[in-house]
Amino acid sequence: MRVAEAVGRALAEVGVDHVFGVVGSGNFHVTNAMVAAGARFVAARHEGGAATMADAYARMSGTVAAVSVHQGCGLTNAMTGLAEAAKSRTPLVVLAAEVTQPRSNFYVDQDALARSVGAVPARIGSADTAVADAVRAVTTAVRERRTVLLNLPLDLQGLETEAPAPAAMPPPVTAEPDEADVEAMVDALARSRRPVFVAGRGARGPGCRAALETLAGSCGALLATSAVAKGLFHDNPWSLDVSGGFASPAAAELIRGADLIVGWGCALNMWTMRHGRLIGPEATVAQVDVEPDAIGAHRDVDLGVVGDVRATAEAVGARVPPSPGYRSEPVLEEIAASVRWRDVPYADNGTAERIDSRTLSIALDDVLPTERVIAVDSGNFMGYPSMFLSVPDEWGFCFTQAFQSIGLGLATAVGAALAQPGRLPVAALGDGGALMSVAELETVARLGLPMLVVVYNDAAYGAEVHHFGPDGHPLDTVRFPPTDIAAIARGFGFEALTVRSEADLAPVSTWLAGDRATPLLIDAKVTGDEPSWWLEEAFRGH
Numbered sequence: 001m002r003v004a005e006a007v008g009r010a011l012a013e014v015g016v017d018h019v020f021g022v023v024g025s026g027n028f029h030v031t032n033a034m035v036a037a038g039a040r041f042v043a044a045r046h047e048g049g050a051a052t053m054a055d056a057y058a059r060m061s062g063t064v065a066a067v068s069v070h071q072g073c074g075l076t077n078a079m080t081g082l083a084e085a086a087k088s089r090t091p092l093v094v095l096a097a098e099v100t101q102p103r104s105n106f107y108v109d110q111d112a113l114a115r116s117v118g119a120v121p122a123r124i125g126s127a128d129t130a131v132a133d134a135v136r137a138v139t140t141a142v143r144e145r146r147t148v149l150l151n152l153p154l155d156l157q158g159l160e161t162e163a164p165a166p167a168a169m170p171p172p173v174t175a176e177p178d179e180a181d182v183e184a185m186v187d188a189l190a191r192s193r194r195p196v197f198v199a200g201r202g203a204r205g206p207g208c209r210a211a212l213e214t215l216a217g218s219c220g221a222l223l224a225t226s227a228v229a230k231g232l233f234h235d236n237p238w239s240l241d242v243s244g245g246f247a248s249p250a251a252a253e254l255i256r257g258a259d260l261i262v263g264w265g266c267a268l269n270m271w272t273m274r275h276g277r278l279i280g281p282e283a284t285v286a287q288v289d290v291e292p293d294a295i296g297a298h299r300d301v302d303l304g305v306v307g308d309v310r311a312t313a314e315a316v317g318a319r320v321p322p323s324p325g326y327r328s329e330p331v332l333e334e335i336a337a338s339v340r341w342r343d344v345p346y347a348d349n350g351t352a353e354r355i356d357s358r359t360l361s362i363a364l365d366d367v368l369p370t371e372r373v374i375a376v377d378s379g380n381f382m383g384y385p386s387m388f389l390s391v392p393d394e395w396g397f398c399f400t401q402a403f404q405s406i407g408l409g410l411a412t413a414v415g416a417a418l419a420q421p422g423r424l425p426v427a428a429l430g431d432g433g434a435l436m437s438v439a440e441l442e443t444v445a446r447l448g449l450p451m452l453v454v455v456y457n458d459a460a461y462g463a464e465v466h467h468f469g470p471d472g473h474p475l476d477t478v479r480f481p482p483t484d485i486a487a488i489a490r491g492f493g494f495e496a497l498t499v500r501s502e503a504d505l506a507p508v509s510t511w512l513a514g515d516r517a518t519p520l521l522i523d524a525k526v527t528g529d530e531p532s533w534w535l536e537e538a539f540r541g542h
């Protein structure tokens with residue numbers, strides 16, 4: 001068997017069952033070998049799309065995924081999505097063909113590219129070690145939660161190899177917390193009268209939700225998440241939804257009232273903590289993370305516990321003395337009445353030509369089925385779909401914003417849709433991000449995904465308009481003539497609507513009631529005269 005074939009087969013055999021990519025000569029054989037061994041190949045129309053589809057697939061399935069790209073330019077096209085994945089510690093294996101002759105047109109220093117975005121460079125070193133090298137790349141991706149670039153040198157790909165059966169991956173290791181740290185956390189919780197838990201990406205693992213809810217129930221903690229873990233405590237009556245810039249005024253006030261904030265698998269970064277403004281002057285801050293380097297990386301913490309979220313929550317839960325803590329009847333009532341953004345009164349700023357983004361989002365929240373998975377692009381608009389559309393659990397929200405890139409939302413929705421096929425996938429995009437990634441509309445239509453794409457179209461890079469407009473700067477570089485995105489979508493095979501008022505949304509119900517064999521795009525002409533609340537908040541922080 002040839003090296004390329006042996007590598008592809010080994011990857012599929014150790015469990016990489018989805019591979020996203022754009023196939024060229026250099027990755028043709030390895031990709032086909034994965035397909036022959038049972039993996040599903042998803043053709044994207046741009047490698048940037050492929051990388052983000054794989055990232056979202058891995059996040060929303062809780063597994064590892066692969067990206068397959070051509071040498072050089074295939075990899076450079078994927079780099080923005082790979083930076084996002086690497087920063088988010090998504091387990092990904094990127095199969096990249098590689099030329100080793102510096103005079104080749106395709107030459108680029110692929111190791112340097114990987115390192116520059118925080119991915120781990122790896123390589124098939126020889127025909128003899130090919131399978132072991134491939135399995136090692138998957139092991140690193142899964143065990144260390146890394147994005148691994150596995151280079152496949154072209155001059156090795158055609159060599160013969162024995163292709164031994166791949167070794168099984170070593171079993172996962174649970175990071176048990178230190179006894180003394182558990183004791184310190186028990187003490188901190190026992191002393192606290194108003195604890196708030198903020199759960200992050202590290203709390204999305206098996207059993208974490210139950211362990212945290214049980215512990216929070218014992219010590220009377222209120223529950224919140226970072227944006228990437230939105231949905232984790234969805235139906236818990238003590239849930240404040242997302243902490244940080246996205247939080248509603250009532251949620252922010254309750255978090256600010258905490259005397260102890262515990263980040264569980266959560267960086268407690270400037271977004272989640274509003275540059276520290278959600279931490280009251282008297283509050284103690286604790287953080288639990290499997291990685292020692294993560295503790296205190298974004299802010300000083302009074303107590304750091306190195307350990308797995310579930311193992312730590314269970315160990316602490318076994319000893320913490322029961323207390324009502326922050327939980328009282330008035331707090332429960334306040335959460336029920338005013339934590340959801342859609343319950344916060346607002347003055348609708350819609351016109352005959354344009355719909356208010358809040359009105360649009362609330363109307364969609366009412367009509368869309370509960371079983372949904374929402375992917376959100378970047379921009380001024382992003383808070384509306386993130387906070388006005390509810391999601392059933394942590395598998396219902398995919399937030400690829402670690403690199404703050406626009407243009408990743410649509411591909412995110414594709415990966416999420418494939419990982420959660422029982423749910424309605426919703427891609428919420430700005431017009432800027434939608435047009436940047438427009439090629440993947442073809443992928444959505446070709447795959448027959450039952451997707452709803454909502455474009456919050458203000459004919460502008462609204463984030464920039466609101467950033468610079470108030471200071472009187474010229475805005476011609478960030479404003480655009482109107483674009484008929486509905487017509488563009490029809491060209492790709494979508495059904496499409498132009499929406500200027502709530503009444504224009506009526507056909508959405510008809511589409512939902514049908515077989516959804518054709519995806520639907522809503523080109524919502526939204527008002528663009530006000531910055532969203534979270535953007536204003538973010539500017540204040542800088």
Ligand SMILES: Cc1ncc(C[n+]2csc(CCOP(=O)(O)OP(=O)(O)O)c2C)c(N)n1
Nearest residue numbers: 379380381405406430431432433461462463
């Ligand atoms: C790849 C990339 N390029 C540029 C930016 C800077 N940027 C941030 S938001 C934004 C505007 C996005 O416009 P749109 O998608 O229409 O959303 P809106 O802000 O109008 O709601 C831009 C250009 C970025 N974050 N990422």
Ligand SMILES: [Mg+2]
Nearest residue numbers: 430431460462
């Ligand atoms: Mg816009």
